[in-house]
Amino acid sequence: xxxxxxxxxxxxxxxxxxxxxxxxxxxxxxxxxxxxxxxxxxxxxxxxxxxxxxxxxxxxxxxxxxxxxxxxxxxxxxxxxxxxxxxxxxxxxxxxxxxxxxxxxxxxxxxxxxxxxxxxxxxxxxxxxxxxxxxxxxxxxxxxxxxxxxxxxxxxxxxxxxxxxxxxxxxxxxxxxxxxxxxxxxxxxxxxxxxxxxxxxxxxxx
Numbered sequence: 136x137x138x139x140x141x142x143x144x145x146x147x148x149x150x151x152x153x154x155x156x157x158x159x160x161x162x163x164x165x166x167x168x169x170x171x172x173x174x175x176x177x178x179x180x181x182x183x184x185x186x187x188x189x190x191x192x193x194x195x196x197x198x199x200x201x202x203x204x205x206x207x208x209x210x211x212x213x214x215x216x217x218x219x220x221x222x223x224x225x226x227x228x229x230x231x232x233x234x235x236x237x238x239x240x241x242x243x244x245x246x247x248x249x250x251x252x253x254x255x256x257x258x259x260x261x262x263x264x265x266x267x268x269x270x271x272x273x274x275x276x277x278x279x280x281x282x283x284x285x286x287x288x289x290x291x292x293x294x295x296x297x298x299x300x301x302x303x304x305x306x307x308x309x310x311x312x313x314x315x316x317x318x319x320x321x322x323x324x325x326x327x328x329x330x331x332x333x334x335x336x337x338x339x340x341x
Contacts, residue, residue, distance in 0.1 A: 199226075254274070
């Protein structure tokens with residue numbers, strides 16, 4: 136679906152540029168954007184490799200186990216289908232902590248690992264009649280929480296603003312906290328409502 140959306144957007148831009156007589160500018164923009172994409176891709180590869188290494192070091196040092204234990208009550212509430220011995224709980228805890236600090240690049244490797252762990256161990260959670268590749272309630276909740284992404288301190292955004300010459304790079308802390316707090320609250324309410332609806336539908340009328 137995303138490939139189709141991007142294809143339509145690109146074709147629309149090319150056609151519109153040709154109609155307006157700006158096809159040369161469109162071509163120049165494509166060339167420049169391609170170069171920027173390669174640069175950003177290489178930078179992201181380095182950052183992701185760094186945080187993957189940090190994640191492995193933290194696991195061996197016991198930091199992830201400690202963090203998971205501290206977040207057990209929250210994880211029990213958000214992901215009741217994942218027992219305390221589930222391998223996804225550690226990466227989920229790291230992902231949440233990284234998002235709270237606004238470290239999106241640090242949250243990504245942990246998020247991918249958590250999704251893989253949930254995918255590997257969802258036999259008991261998959262609803263009857265659902266295809267094998269259907270997302271479970273825990274996976275959907277985790278994805279929605281990442282989209283809402285509660286941030287107490289948006290460090291990446293502050294760094295970007297400082298890099299591009301903002302006079303007050305940290306001025307966004309308050310608005311970011313308010314916006315992500317409301318979006319996360321809405322996400323939790325939605326997920327819990329859907330879990331309740333699914334449970335009632337599975338039980339059926341009495």
